[in-house]
Amino acid sequence: MKIIEINNLSRYYGSQSDKVYALKNITLAIDRGDFVAIIGQSGSGKSTLLNILGCLDLPSSGSYKINDVEIANTSADKRAELRCKTFGFIFQRYNLLSDLSALENVVLPSIYYGLDAKTREEKSQKLLSDLNMGDRALHKPNELSGGQQQRVSIARALMNGGDIILADEPTGALDSKSGEKVMEIIKDLHKSGRTVILVTHDQKIASHANRIIEIKDGNIVSDTRNAANIYAHDKAKPSEIKNSFNYFARQFAESFKSSVKAVTAHKMRSFLTMLSIIIGITSVVCVIALGEGSKENIMDRIKSIGTNTVYIFPGAGFGDKDASKIKTLKPSDADILSRLSYVDNVSPIVTHEGLIIYKNKTAQASLQGVSAEFLELNGQKLESGRRFNVSEVKSAAALAIVDANTKKTLFGKRDPIGEIIIFNRQPLKIIGVMSKEDEFGPPTSNLEIYIPYVTAMYKVIGSQDIAGITVKISDAINSHLAEENLIKVLTAVHGKKDFFTLNSDSVQKIMEDMMNSLTLLISSIAFISLVVGGVGVMNIMLVSVTERTREIGVRMAIGAKRKNILLQFLSEAVLLSLIGGFIGVMLSLALALVFNSLTADFKMILSTNAILAALFFSSATGILFGYAPARNAANLNPIDALARD
Ligand SMILES: Nc1ncnc2c1ncn2[C@@H]1O[C@H](COP(=O)(O)OP(=O)(O)OP(=O)(O)O)[C@@H](O)[C@H]1O
Numbered sequence: 001m002k003i004i005e006i007n008n009l010s011r012y013y014g015s016q017s018d019k020v021y022a023l024k025n026i027t028l029a030i031d032r033g034d035f036v037a038i039i040g041q042s043g044s045g046k047s048t049l050l051n052i053l054g055c056l057d058l059p060s061s062g063s064y065k066i067n068d069v070e071i072a073n074t075s076a077d078k079r080a081e082l083r084c085k086t087f088g089f090i091f092q093r094y095n096l097l098s099d100l101s102a103l104e105n106v107v108l109p110s111i112y113y114g115l116d117a118k119t120r121e122e123k124s125q126k127l128l129s130d131l132n133m134g135d136r137a138l139h140k141p142n143e144l145s146g147g148q149q150q151r152v153s154i155a156r157a158l159m160n161g162g163d164i165i166l167a168d169e170p171t172g173a174l175d176s177k178s179g180e181k182v183m184e185i186i187k188d189l190h191k192s193g194r195t196v197i198l199v200t201h202d203q204k205i206a207s208h209a210n211r212i213i214e215i216k217d218g219n220i221v222s223d224t225r226n227a228a229n230i231y232a233h234d235k236a237k238p239s240e241i242k243n244s245f246n247y248f249a250r251q252f253a254e255s256f257k258s259s260v261k262a263v264t265a266h267k268m269r270s271f272l273t274m275l276s277i278i279i280g281i282t283s284v285v286c287v288i289a290l291g292e293g294s295k296e297n298i299m300d301r302i303k304s305i306g307t308n309t310v311y312i313f314p315g316a317g318f319g320d321k322d323a324s325k326i327k328t329l330k331p332s333d334a335d336i337l338s339r340l341s342y343v344d345n346v347s348p349i350v351t352h353e354g355l356i357i358y359k360n361k362t363a364q365a366s367l368q369g370v371s372a373e374f375l376e377l378n379g380q381k382l383e384s385g386r387r388f389n390v391s392e393v394k395s396a397a398a399l400a401i402v403d404a405n406t407k408k409t410l411f412g413k414r415d416p417i418g419e420i421i422i423f424n425r426q427p428l429k430i431i432g433v434m435s436k437e438d439e440f441g442p443p444t445s446n447l448e449i450y451i452p453y454v455t456a457m458y459k460v461i462g463s464q465d466i467a468g469i470t471v472k473i474s475d476a477i478n479s480h481l482a483e484e485n486l487i488k489v490l491t492a493v494h495g496k497k498d499f500f501t502l503n504s505d506s507v508q509k510i511m512e513d514m515m516n517s518l519t520l521l522i523s524s525i526a527f528i529s530l531v532v533g534g535v536g537v538m539n540i541m542l543v544s545v546t547e548r549t550r551e552i553g554v555r556m557a558i559g560a561k562r563k564n565i566l567l568q569f570l571s572e573a574v575l576l577s578l579i580g581g582f583i584g585v586m587l588s589l590a591l592a593l594v595f596n597s598l599t600a601d602f603k604m605i606l607s608t609n610a611i612l613a614a615l616f617f618s619s620a621t622g623i624l625f626g627y628a629p630a631r632n633a634a635n636l637n638p639i640d641a642l643a644r645d
């Protein structure tokens, strides 16, 4: 019974006009269970013929049928399936994968077949034992002799049954003794019912076969039969997985396992691939953490402005060039405003620059006359001492609260509470010191002291001009509505609008908007570094594909479909990116720890969301940038891939 039928088949290389024929108009049929040797000189076309027989290559013209199926009309996947289930290849140079042990090499075809782990483990062990390789099963190919490697490759060819054994110079790289041993095994394979097609240039090797076909310059020149011992036993096929979901899940798990192997086997290459992702993810996470930290820092400061507060200043707006000369606000304005139902309390602010004298020290300072509630209103904290109360303000008590700068300048490390300072000839008793970091605005080296505004007006400055009014609106009232109303009231009192207002909520809103756009800016810079990382992954994966073309060829020859190769390289890219992402996150954590222990008032804040996003993006980068190289690998022509060194 014919298993293989070739009709008028040609294979040429080169362009249409400049054809070089490796095979020319070959017609040939091979019976099931036969043992055929193809013999001929170097360059005669033997390997070309065998590769076409094994569906590694396609004919340029003519027909090739296996079991009456025309191969030219089949899909790449169908041909992969034939290589997987029907053929068993034995190569001159063994073509074992060097990262895998003998056993793992033998198991490989059954993974593409979809066999379960237990069955394939048992089967590969048995095959290796049958070939006297049981004790060498866990060795890598480079720890085995040529003959031993060839036996491993024979075991691999038999793993999925190997109905048709295709052997290209199987003894070509072996000494005569190992060669004989291999020929014995091949003869046994024939006796066990397999069809064997063997390519050799050695007449002696060919004489083991039933039938010898000699080719020369791509033509069959003789076809002789020595013996007719055909053994066509039916082989029991290993049961295959029909459920496509299970098959896919298993392929996925196997791809993942093999990518773990590939990653660990080539540590330097893996590290270099990961490096770009590590840098990308670390910068993303750190930049976001820094952004979050500064945001929180600024938000804390914003909160210290106080909420539901409206500030009223004389003039038309900030930057009014006559601002210092405009004196349109009066203490009576503050009184009027304090009587409004929606106003909690009001603090006029008067300011004055002058000299503070303490014993023999003097310093330039700015004095602010404020209400009893002012400090509270602005959320400012005291480092020590107390605030002044309402009756002290009304009675123009000569009390002062100094800021940390003043304390440092005049008192050094000593406690200033209870000491008397003189400002504009007015003695003032210090009752409190303000803590530094809670002051709103940029840190200044200005000395500031706060005293009751009545004291400031009548005892220190001697004028009732005020620099501004701080109005605290009841919490239940919308500050914007209140602001509009305040403006109406004051405009009516003054006869015109000769002041401007600032709402703490608007200030907060503006600051928040600024912070958000800052975060966006920072994140987009971080995103760019991630893209750069992804391009790095793609580069190394492309190099890796080129470097491993032969491995891809071997995998295809033993039955890997395109999607198997795609899945393998893709899962490698994703794995590398994920590990890189993980290392990047760890590195960021370490950096944040160091950073936060070095700086006091500014913290890096790592959020779980940022970390999860980083890991998500790193695997997405793997898929995105790993896809092109993986597809390149999957689209390789098996024979081209195998021919590559
Ligand atoms: N990819 C290719 N591109 C161009 N020419 C090729 C290619 N592969 C093979 N050939 C040519 O086809 C012819 C047959 O090559 P083939 O490899 O089949 O020879 P062979 O009989 O196996 O030789 P050997 O005994 O040395 O292995 C040779 O002339 C070779 O140069």
Ligand SMILES: [Mg+2]
Binding pocket: 046, 047, 048, 168
């Ligand atoms: Mg050859």
